[in-house]
Amino acid sequence: METELSIIAALLTTLSPQHFDDAETKKWLGETVPHLADRVLGEVVDPSRHTLLRRASQCFHRRKSFSYWYLIFTVLMLYYIIEHPCSPRYRHLLLPSSDLGLITPQLAEADALLPLVGIDRPAKKILGWFAHQGKMDMNLRVLCIIGPVGIGKTTLAVELRNRLREHHETGGGRYNFQCNVMAQVPRGTDRNIRLVQDILSQVSEPAATALSSDPSQAKTMEVLVRLISECLRDKRYFVIIDDIWEASDWEEIKVAFPNNNHGSRILITTRSTSTAWACCSDSYDGLDVHEMKPLSEMDSERLLIAKAVGSVDGCLPNNMKLHCDEVLRRCEGIPLFIIGMADWLKDQRLQQLHQREDEDEEHQRFAIYCKERVPRLTEQALSSAFNDFPNDYLRLLLIYMSMFPYGYKFEKDRLIWKWIDEGFFILTGYNYGLYYFDIYFSHVIKLEAERLFSELVDSNVITCVASNCKHKQDEAEACQWQINHFMHQFLASKSAEMGFVFTTTTLNLLAESAAATTTECGNQTSSRMPRRLALYHPDPLFPSMLETMDLSQTRSLSVSGTVCRIPLNKFVNLVLLDLEGWENLKDEDLVQVCRSKMIFLRYLSVRNTRVSKLPHEIKELRILGTLDVSYTQITELPLEVFELIFLWHLDLRGTRISQLPKQIKGLRHVLRYLLVETAARVPNDVRHLYKLETLATVDLTEYPASFLRALGDLHNLEVLAVTWSFHQSTDRDYCEALLSSIKNWENLESLTIHCGLGCSMEFLGSLEKSRAPRWLKKFKVTAGRFASVPPWALP
Structure with missing residues (x-):
């Protein structure tokens, strides 16, 4: 070699x-x-x-x-x-652990003892779904409960089953089911076989016993579902299937449940939104999905006290009340997390009976516990949730979230750009080298990244946290996303265990094992060098710690907050350098980065820092793909930026740049995303950027109509945002120029026009539907006037 x-x-x-x-x-x-x-x-x-x-x-x-x-x-x-994380060298580290694949007895016991707080209202609502309303409501109905791990889906299902039994014992009529079954989906390749075996044993124990005692009888899926169907043929039955992960599992077993017009009901719990809707798509009376909500602040506090003290009406000591608000804030209304933290409060309460402790020391111990430990009960549940992801890539991308500090709110597109520049999609069904280069900037990779992001959202591990975020807001809308505190803690611990990411908290573990540079993992040898570092809390030991480490193999570095004295010149093999929000970043540090000739660097972000100048040496970053200087003090771009012939994404929003130079056409072969503020004037040469897919936001009020017509040459545009003045809406040349360009943007998916107050946009209605962009998904006009929506903008 x-x-x-x-x-x-x-x-x-x-x-x-x-x-x-x-x-x-x-x-x-x-x-x-x-x-x-x-x-x-x-x-x-x-x-x-x-x-x-x-x-x-x-x-x-x-x-x-x-x-x-x-x-x-x-x-x-x-x-x-x-160094690709899904290459054969690392793949074994992403495989589920054999001892974490099933819900443990401790979890089942804790779930059974869970105080029923905040569950009465949803239970009454779902019970109304179960009751048949006469002959017109006797078809089989499939109901789904969805929500993230630990939110109480199983607890609600068990409570519903208990209430149905009570109604049955008291002659419940509408709630009278002849067969009441609950089964949890096992984990493993043969999970569906084991699931239907469990259901059969509850539906008809003699049939299950006869089947198991007859060695000549094949235990195939077809035989099992047929036996279940025959047993349920003439019965009104109620079945709970707990924790289905994939819709394909339901497709395989649903034939076991006949629609016998007896008012039977099936209740499914799942963490996946798409799985829930797929399971309910065959429901004969419509779609029935109940989304679990976090507990209210009042219910969260009641549950915490009930678990810590033993009674909902109990009371914590005054000095422990100081911790409650912080606990409840971190738990975010998730019952499992509240119970885990309640165990800690219970231990503290018992300790106080034997000894007095200094209040400052108590606060310090509490802070350490919250930052560095995940309660055992919570860790078991999160391990199971992590292992349930269907492929290595989803687990890999989820672990990557530990690169962010706790509470960090991120944008979907910025996360996807990091994934791409890290090279996570090199091995997703494509060859390497020249073939990868051919598709690197293609729409295929971005679509794949967006699909995987959607799966993480669908599984409820990533949630929208924007203040203006509406229920079930479309991912395409401008919003921010976040991961729960305890999931973040678990991922940080998991990634450090794998050697994938070391954070501020887990870096000390690496330093302690620095003498042992390698550890045996089966037949593989895993290097304990820090491949990825995320430093976002100051620590006086950092400088000396980093001096003793071999940083030549670190591929990603993120620094933020008030961290200081980071030897950037030692990270010579970086692929990604994210310095967003680093308060101590100086212009000289960027010069040091560029002079270090980081020949593998694909992503550089100095977003939201005090940087005021990009060095001319930036041309030394030969294959830089993403340059994010948004929300900095930079006033101009050095011309060397336009010599970076692999630069596909340039973010200049929130800077003081007033004019882009005409040399920007030097990026015509590669630039795909150009993000600017309306105050930044874009040169006419932007029309030469024929690869451009996103252009936002251009202030058209300062340009002649010919410039707007020239933008029509950008045939690959998918996302465009512009501003439009009252004068332009009354000028025939401008209106015709905009209509002409819209006809040429065949690939346009999103068009946003920010109008001046009172602008009439009626002229857009004259565009023929056959000439409009056929892939358009989003059409947004702010402050403009329409008598009716243009026909071509309707589905």
């Missing part, structure tokens, strides 16, 4: 730029480099391999040909592939 790399480096040094346009050379490169990537993947990587890759790539900096850079990117991708 070393010989092949050396040969490639030597050959590239002697070739001229014209050779890279030669068909024979391209064919050779297309065959050799991917083959070399396979070889690298099969090797056990050590630091010398990284040194070799860097040495081989140094000679690439002398050339300027686009084809030459095409090859540079390919060779640099070898480094990404070596």
